[in-house]
Amino acid sequence: MNILLKSFSAISIFILFLTVPLKGDWQCRTDSTVAIVNVNESQWNVHLASDTKNGAIFVWQDKRLGTGDKLYVQRVNSSGVQQWGSNGIKLTTTEGYQYYPQILSDGKGGAFIVWQDNRSGSDYDIYAQRIDINGVSMWTPNGKPICTESGHQYNPQLTSDGSGGIIITWQDKRAGQFDIYAQRVDSLGQIKWGLNGVPVCTDSSNQIDPKITTDMHRGAYIAWSDYRTGSGTTDIYCQRISSTGVPVWLTNGLPICTAQNTQWNVQLVPDSLDGAIIVWQDRRNNNYDNIYAQRIDPFGNFKWASNGIPIAQISGNQFYPQVISDPKAGAIITWQDNRNGIDYDIYAQRVNRDGTLQWGAAGISICNSIGHQYNPQIIFQNSFVIISWQDKRSGNFDIYAQRLNLQGQVFWSTNGNPVAELPLDQFMPQLSTDSVNGAIIAWADYHLNTGSTDIYAQRIGANGLPAGGCFRTFIQDSLAVKSKRLKRLGHIVSIPNAGNVRDSLYRRGAFPYGIFVGVQRLDSSKKYGWMRYTRASNVRRALPQAGMSRPFDWIVDKPFVGEKKNYSSFRYNNKVVGELLALKMNIAASDVGIIQEQLGDIVFCDTNQNNPLNNKKLRQIADKVDSMLTMYKWFKNVNYSLISTSLQRINSAFDGPYDTLSTSPMRFKSTKALFSVPFLRPSADPPTIIPPFYTTIGEDVIPDNYQLYQNYPNPFNPWTTIEFSIPEPAIVTLKIYNIIGQEVAVLFDGSSMEDDNYIVDFDASNLPSGVYFYRLIAEPSSGGDVKSLIKKMVVLK
Numbered sequence: 001m002n003i004l005l006k007s008f009s010a011i012s013i014f015i016l017f018l019t020v021p022l023k024g025d026w027q028c029r030t031d032s033t034v035a036i037v038n039v040n041e042s043q044w045n046v047h048l049a050s051d052t053k054n055g056a057i058f059v060w061q062d063k064r065l066g067t068g069d070k071l072y073v074q075r076v077n078s079s080g081v082q083q084w085g086s087n088g089i090k091l092t093t094t095e096g097y098q099y100y101p102q103i104l105s106d107g108k109g110g111a112f113i114v115w116q117d118n119r120s121g122s123d124y125d126i127y128a129q130r131i132d133i134n135g136v137s138m139w140t141p142n143g144k145p146i147c148t149e150s151g152h153q154y155n156p157q158l159t160s161d162g163s164g165g166i167i168i169t170w171q172d173k174r175a176g177q178f179d180i181y182a183q184r185v186d187s188l189g190q191i192k193w194g195l196n197g198v199p200v201c202t203d204s205s206n207q208i209d210p211k212i213t214t215d216m217h218r219g220a221y222i223a224w225s226d227y228r229t230g231s232g233t234t235d236i237y238c239q240r241i242s243s244t245g246v247p248v249w250l251t252n253g254l255p256i257c258t259a260q261n262t263q264w265n266v267q268l269v270p271d272s273l274d275g276a277i278i279v280w281q282d283r284r285n286n287n288y289d290n291i292y293a294q295r296i297d298p299f300g301n302f303k304w305a306s307n308g309i310p311i312a313q314i315s316g317n318q319f320y321p322q323v324i325s326d327p328k329a330g331a332i333i334t335w336q337d338n339r340n341g342i343d344y345d346i347y348a349q350r351v352n353r354d355g356t357l358q359w360g361a362a363g364i365s366i367c368n369s370i371g372h373q374y375n376p377q378i379i380f381q382n383s384f385v386i387i388s389w390q391d392k393r394s395g396n397f398d399i400y401a402q403r404l405n406l407q408g409q410v411f412w413s414t415n416g417n418p419v420a421e422l423p424l425d426q427f428m429p430q431l432s433t434d435s436v437n438g439a440i441i442a443w444a445d446y447h448l449n450t451g452s453t454d455i456y457a458q459r460i461g462a463n464g465l466p467a468g469g470c471f472r473t474f475i476q477d478s479l480a481v482k483s484k485r486l487k488r489l490g491h492i493v494s495i496p497n498a499g500n501v502r503d504s505l506y507r508r509g510a511f512p513y514g515i516f517v518g519v520q521r522l523d524s525s526k527k528y529g530w531m532r533y534t535r536a537s538n539v540r541r542a543l544p545q546a547g548m549s550r551p552f553d554w555i556v557d558k559p560f561v562g563e564k565k566n567y568s569s570f571r572y573n574n575k576v577v578g579e580l581l582a583l584k585m586n587i588a589a590s591d592v593g594i595i596q597e598q599l600g601d602i603v604f605c606d607t608n609q610n611n612p613l614n615n616k617k618l619r620q621i622a623d624k625v626d627s628m629l630t631m632y633k634w635f636k637n638v639n640y641s642l643i644s645t646s647l648q649r650i651n652s653a654f655d656g657p658y659d660t661l662s663t664s665p666m667r668f669k670s671t672k673a674l675f676s677v678p679f680l681r682p683s684a685d686p687p688t689i690i691p692p693f694y695t696t697i698g699e700d701v702i703p704d705n706y707q708l709y710q711n712y713p714n715p716f717n718p719w720t721t722i723e724f725s726i727p728e729p730a731i732v733t734l735k736i737y738n739i740i741g742q743e744v745a746v747l748f749d750g751s752s753m754e755d756d757n758y759i760v761d762f763d764a765s766n767l768p769s770g771v772y773f774y775r776l777i778a779e780p781s782s783g784g785d786v787k788s789l790i791k792k793m794v795v796l797k
Contacts, residue, residue: 026673027458027466028465031421035454036074038087038454039454041063041452043061043453044060044455046060047103048103048430048457049104049105052108054078054435054436055078055434057110058074058457069098070091070092072088073088073091078434083134084134091137092142095121096117097117102157110132113129114146114168116155116170123153125149128144128189130189139188144185151176154171155171156168157169161218165187165192166184167241168197169222171224177204178207178208179203182200198246201226201237203252205226208227208234209224209225210224211224211266214270215240215270216274218243219240219248220241221240221268221270222240223268223276224266235259236257236266237253250300260284261282261283261284263280263292264280265281267321267323269323269324271329271353272328273353274297276295277295277296281320288315288318289318290318292311312337312339312347315339316337316338316341318335318337322376324385326406331351333349334346336373336375343372345368346365346402347365347366369416370393371391371392371393371395372391372392373393379431381433382437384403384437385404388429388441391416397425398418401441402417419460419466420443420456424447424449426446429441430443436461437461441459461674463682463687465682467675469682470673471590472596472654473653473655474498476581478499479498479501479582479585483503484499496660496666498658501595501668504594505536505588507536513534514538515585516531516626518630519629525561529563531572532566534566541569542569542577543569545577545579549574551632552632566712566721576625576644579644580625580626582651586599594666601685602680603618604646604680606646653680654670656671657671705727706776706789709724709791711774718795718797720762724758724789726758726778728780729752729755732753732778733749734747734774734776735749737774745767747762747774769795770794770795771793775788776790
């Protein structure tokens, strides 16, 4: 006999518990981020690349040895756990300084790193290394020499060669002035273009600050700032270099922009049509810098206006552009902008293949909050953009980020979501994709207040939440327990557990028509079946269910058709039903704010690619399993055991100790970060908008008088349900009588019961058709008057 406690509400009371660290190193907070390195002296100039496993590899300059900058590397996995020691590993053991590292994923879990190095003691040379996923150097120990010519070699940059190797470019002073050189290195570290590289541009005066991107044919485009005119200002030039190291266009490059005054700070990306888009800072109007861009095809033909097109047609300075390719031969550009005349903000623009601005003539605001916003960085994946920057809205520099689509629609909060809000300054953010539409962001950080900087990082999900958000869930066993209560000073105070959650959901109106399991097919009720649980007490006695996982095809020896209302686990036991009930209650608890919002938008990612629930949101999974249960004839060869196991994994993913932020309204603390659960990830879509049906009310309702409710169903054959309420502890008897007053069944006989709502199943299999009566007798433990209540029922066979 299953007796189930009904839902209740409680008086307002607020209990705040001490914060307990959550599992996993990525924290769901902006004031607690992952230390990449925090040893003595300064660490700075961090760069990172994806490890292709939802983590990242970091490289930075490090003064911990006190003898100048050395390069260190670290890998952090998808959960934010350091993989290569507590403060990283040294990239080389040589003397001298290593400066200005650049890093690129090798697509196999490791990375290529290039830097300038003065180990020779006379001038700076260019070195490179490939490091695998375990932090092991794969090329020459201490790095492969790329160029050790006389004179300084500065500012190395790299891109993929499309064959598992890299192409590197740098500015080179071997001839007494800075020229541009390049080198190709294969995946094994073998030099492909001769000793010390090939010349890209050796024109008069200096060529500096080269940037490089792939030409999609094992060669590269290289752009730079160029002083060849002798005016003291720079222009922008570009060259395409073939897979064999031969310049394709005019000797010493094509002039991309030779407008008056200075053009500098060049960036470039491929355009997806084998050409390139070049972006730069331009002072042609004398008063301030603007952002300009040009597209060039593989043959060196300009596709946009001579000397480029303005990206934001508005006054004010636009500085430090960053650019990424879009999938339609255009580009998305971000920059810092002081058009408001007060401080710098972050803006962005999309330009299509024809040079047409897509986000208005002046671009769109990414952040125009008070205080300066500097140094934007940008990545692109799966038609979405993430931009990160340093932000002074709170008086010191913090790290913020925003996500938007190709239409310029922002997905996170106006002016961005905080990534790191720590004491003192965090600055110069760098970011890489986490491969699931989010980002890993790293920066130099002063928050330890030692007078020097450390390197910290955070992973932010596609949902805009640090660590993907922290959540909690409840398993079906815990949702079957009686809710906890305590009387104190004449009031009812909740001692929350999963039973309180179950009851509170009904009380808040989360299931105004009950929880449906399966699809309600009123048009085919003689062909298909479904279940409905109208009250929290019905759910309690329906859980847990561990019976054979199966569809709604048969129930005992009869076809499962029509609605089965409020069946207990004694009457029907199917693990799919139990786990689906738990999932629906977990999603509802998130929607009404009992647990962290957006649980229903999380995506299930099973390694079993044949799992029909794979890559679906939890809301979609609940709907699909409903269909699998009722419309089983449409779903051939479904492994219902796999379905129930998958639901069980989801329901237990964030199960843990009970801790509350408040009891009225009831709200539970989360247990762990989403990114610590390998089979779940944030959705790339905007959060589902939940109707505001939730209202703040008391959580516990104790019956204020004795009640005996009409059984249901009635008439019945052979099962029915009887419900009653007692407002105080009492000795309870509940018996069934026939029409002539003979006792035919005893459900309770002098049982001691607490004040509560109760439900009991009655099986009339042994009774003939007819009219019967059920009688409740309750003798209050306090000694009050005995209560007696009677109702009539009909058995119809």
